[in-house]
Amino acid sequence: MSILTIKEHTLSNGIKVLYEQIPYVRSIAFKCHVSIGTKNESDSNHGMAHFLEHMLFKGTELRNSYQIANQIERYGGSFNAYTAKEETAFYFNVVDEYFPLAVEVISDMLLNSTMNEHDIEHEKKVVSEEIKGSIDAPDDIIWDYFIEQLLKPNACAKRTLGTLKSVKSFTRDQVLQFWKSNYTSDNITLSAVGNIDESSFLNTLEKSFNQIKSGSSQKIPFEIVNNKFxxxxxxxxxxxxxxxxxxxxxxxxxxxxxxxxxxxxxxxxxxxxxxxxxxxxxxxxxxxxxxxxxxxxxxxxxxxxxxxxxxxxxxxxxxxxxxxxxxxxxxxxxxxxxxxxxxxxxxxxxxxxxxxxxxxxxxxxxxxxxxxxxxxxxxxxxxxxxxxxxxxxxxxxxxxxxxxxxxxxxxx
Missing domain, CATH: 3.30.830.10 (Metalloenzyme, LuxS/M16 peptidase-like)
Known part of the structure; x- marks a missing residue:
């Protein structure tokens, strides 16, 4: 992979775009990377980054949760997301001709999710079951136990899923505040690799993401600790x-x-x-x-x-x-x-x-x-x-x- 094939572009609102054109394939892999994760949470909203990831799939003003998944999967594409200590990401892999549709689905989620009370209460139950499943799996929960002790008091020491207590306490106002204050152009990087037509690709991203507002991202300090246990x-x-x-x-x-x-x-x-x-x-x-x-x-x-x-x-x-x-x-x-x-x-x-x-x-x-x-x-x-x-x-x-x-x- 030559560095000369990788290009960088900035949308009108400051969102960075990274892309590599590979003309001999028919697919495009795409990721919307949001530099917000567990380390950006406080004790009062522990688990919110992961919970918000779930909520963004629950429906928008244009699409319900089924349509969000189906509009990419019906054409053979794959679509998923994850939350980690330092980021949340939404990613897909689609046939090139369906790239504009897939991008529009993600931008719709990030901009127009409804976050209604019923869906929030429903997803609290879903995430609670996810937490219980992790606790019941010793080969899974052991990693959380270890990191909690090793990195405390840093925020990244906390469990990404949150706790049963913290998730149960979430309110709609908390979800909206975390979403609007963190999903800003300075925290978002878009990247793609595949059969990209440059002009169409950049126009699609500009049209889909230019309404995301700017913000002021804050560097989260990391305290070097020597926790032996x-x-x-x-x-x-x-x-x-x-x-x-x-x-x-x-x-x-x-x-x-x-x-x-x-x-x-x-x-x-x-x-x-x-x-x-x-x-x-x-x-x-x-x-x-x-x-x-x-x-x-x-x-x-x-x-x-x-x-x-x-x-x-x-x-x-x-x-x-x-x-x-x-x-x-x-x-x-x-x-x-x-x-x-x-x-x-x-x-x-x-x-x-x-x-x-x-x-x-x-x-x-x-x-x-x-x-x-x-x-x-x-x-x-x-x-x-x-x-x-x-x-x-x-x-x-x-x-x-x-x-x-x-x-x-x-x-x-």
């Missing part, structure tokens, strides 16, 4: 769940490159150390892996194992042993070479998927304010040395500072 929860379950890790650098930090390579070696696939040791050698777990989550102002390193109660301490020991070996340079040349090849292949393969191309373009723009050629990103990974790996391991992976959350089977 060990939390245990008992549940009526057959298997215990372990999550341990700590804070690492933010997305824009160049240390991300060697850290991603280390994560690949440690636990990012079937050939990784954690998989080969804990699952293949000892048979202690079916699900075992490590992962890293990078945000604009922080990152988190996670290690997850699901195992029998009697193997909890041994699994934690095995994970820490592998990580500690990085700190003293016990990384083979083959492991480093394999990790580089895997990352390179993953990046290049992702460029064959329009939605993944779109996500990379958007994330680069939001974090760097510019676009980085994929070949240059590959070169960054290939340039990482063993000394770089040891350095970042010593900087970010001191297991003595790790925190842990464990959900165990209730004692009989």
């Amino acid at each position: 060990q939390k245990y929860y008992e549940r009526d379950i057959m298997q215990s769940h372990i999550l341990l890790g700590n804070q690492i650098c933010r997305y824009s930090n160049p240390d991300r490159y060697p850290l991603i390579l280390l994560n690949n070696i440690l636990g990012a696939g079937m050939s990784s150390r954690m998989f080969q040791n804990i699952r293949e050698k000892y048979g202690f777990a079916y699900t075992v892996y490590s992962t890293m989550d990078y945000q604009s102002d922080h990152g988190v390193f996670f290690n997850y194992v699901a195992t029998d109660n009697k193997h909890i301490e041994r699994c934690i020991e095995l994970v820490k042993n592998e990580i500690n070996s990085f700190l003293v340079g016990k990384i083979t040349d083959k492991e480093i070479e394999d990790a580089k090849y895997q990352i390179k292949g993953s990046i290049l393969l992702s460029m064959e998927n329009n939605s993944r191309r779109l996500d990379r373009i958007l994330r680069q723009y939001l974090n760097f304010g510019q676009f980085i050629d994929m070949e240059d990103i590959v070169k960054q990974f290939l340039a990482v040395t063993k000394d770089d790996l040891v350095r970042v391991a010593q900087t970010y992976m001191n297991t003595d500072l790790f925190s842990s959350t464990i959900i165990t089977k209730k004692a009989s």
Whole structure:
């Protein structure tokens, strides 16, 4: 992907548009990214970003909830949304000829949703069931438990779904206030990849989104905290769940490159150390892996194992042993070479998927304010040395500072 193929445009109201033309496909992947998420909430409206995402699908002055979904799906398109710590996004993938219709549906939602009382009360019940489902799934809720402790008192430590109590308390006035004050042109970025006719594309976006008003987005401060903890929860379950890790650098930090390579070696696939040791050698777990989550102002390193109660301490020991070996340079040349090849292949393969191309373009723009050629990103990974790996391991992976959350089977 050459950076020369990615273009940037600004609508009359200040909304940024990023797009890449690929004339040999018949589809267009599109995302409306709103830089509003859990971190923008207060205690009094905890869960509101996610709840508002739901409400925007409930109906407008022109369309009911069925028509919102059907007008894209009836032509073979896919349409969905999500809410995360730092953003809410609405995205679709459609055949190029139906792009204007799909864009009009999203702009209609963002501008003309009715937010009537009946729908709000109805959706409170729906979201409450979503929350209950998360609480009942230990391999899901453990991530919320861990982040709550690791990042508090920052707003991004809160659960994205909110709580049963907070969602129940929402009023129509609260929903309207959050919507109107946050869904403004300064918080919205539009991106698209596919068979784009430039003139028609830009005219469609201008017509659909130019009524969104401007606002003054506020930078949410992130407090660097050193919360070390060990939390245990008992549940009526057959298997215990372990999550341990700590804070690492933010997305824009160049240390991300060697850290991603280390994560690949440690636990990012079937050939990784954690998989080969804990699952293949000892048979202690079916699900075992490590992962890293990078945000604009922080990152988190996670290690997850699901195992029998009697193997909890041994699994934690095995994970820490592998990580500690990085700190003293016990990384083979083959492991480093394999990790580089895997990352390179993953990046290049992702460029064959329009939605993944779109996500990379958007994330680069939001974090760097510019676009980085994929070949240059590959070169960054290939340039990482063993000394770089040891350095970042010593900087970010001191297991003595790790925190842990464990959900165990209730004692009989």
